[in-house]
Amino acid sequence: MRLSAYFLPLLKESPADAQIVSHQLMLRAGMVRQLSAGIYSWLPLGHAVLRRVEQIVREEMERAGCQEILMPSVQPAELWQESGRYEAYGKEMLRFLDRHERPMLLGPTHEEVVTDIFRRCIRSYRDLPQNLYQIQWKFRDEIRPRFGVMRGREFLMKDNYSFDLDFEGAKRSYDNMFQAYLRTFKRMGLTAIPMRADSGAIGGDMSHEFQILAPTGESEVFFDAAFEEIDFFADDLDIERLKELYAATDEQHDPSACPVPAERLRHGRGIEVGHIFYFGTKYSKALGATVTGPDGDDVIVEMGSYGIGVSRLVGALIEANHDDKGIIWPESVAPFRVGLINLRASDETCTAMTSDLDAKLRRAGVSTLYDDRNESPGVKFATMELIGLPYQVIVGPRGVKAGVVEVKDRRTGETVEMSPDAMLDRFAR
């Protein structure tokens, strides 16, 4: 992609509205624009990251055996009256009437809809377990949206729902998700700490929230150093042991009663990006989601639900990965892998060589943003640092003369000179 043709409205100064660093950087880097309080448009650069995050989530859901569906964002109030949550939910739920004056709502979550699908389609215990997921926009009319995309009213969420015949099955489903979540966040270069959580309005009695570590996180967390050493990708991962490991927010943490020896106790700040619940038969009972069991009796199915804040993760990733110059994308979620800089667009040799490299990178399947603008070197460097692509390939008059390009690592700032062929080799898959 050529930068001269890319829709990338950069800002030199931070808009006054943006308070936290991820919000400032997302606006400055042209990733999002606010339409209304807590409601954002995603521009090409932000959208590219959102899609990459979404794709990692999707792949890990598929690996865990879940199947993707897509449920409506507009739902009839009737269904929520059936579960009893229409009254319980409060003003966070945006309600309105359709043209026939039927009460409708914008879905803040989808337990009712998915349970309705299940009860209409599944009859036998032989069809269990099931685990359905979607990646869909939710709307919660927060009293006070803030922190940009981290706490919007409209947000993209991955939510999935498990259906099992009995508690043992439900627990297997829960543990399966537990590991899937650890893998998902790890793939994004994040350290996720699972913490025992109170089950909120959604109900249930087995629940963990997943906090990722970022210096600017909302709450302080304390945890066993073991979390940093565990291989979350291992097939024989001991979930029970993981659940026993110490992890607590600062309100829960009592230094005098902490079971972890001081040298193994880590602490940092956390941002909640995921939450998993087991809630038994709460919705299946209310909505009549039953299957015929092995002995011919109706059995109310056991359910769990599992959420990941996909759009929030984009903000959280920036909170965890930035410096004073801008964003530093982990490779797994970067909107482009390489930023190709032509330092002197007025020099024909430089331009010919850079354009040639752009074509070759493209042919090699390396996602590249090519800064072909006729701007000064300072502007181009500043742009690349701001938007945070993992690697910069710099072509300048000096290097062209010597037959080399520079490859710069955004995170470390290290620059290595190499021949164009070596560079292509370095990035080709």
Add this chain to the structure above:
RNA sequence: CGGGGUGUAGCUCAGCCUGGUAGAGCGCCAGCUUUGGGAGCUGGAAGUCGCGUGUUCGAAUCACGCCGCCCCGACCA
């Protein structure tokens, strides 16, 4: 919803107290120069001063009402 703040050009902000034909920097457009860390010169475009009502000869400025946005708190992925 309670408390606080704010609204003037795309962005950051001055002007408001003390009423008199709307400003700066950055960005944008044109031209020339420049080119290894957010360039220089010249010229130019760009604002219903959030909206409404009122006071006044005259309102960005004063009064009243409304709206948006932001911050703190209670709530949340």
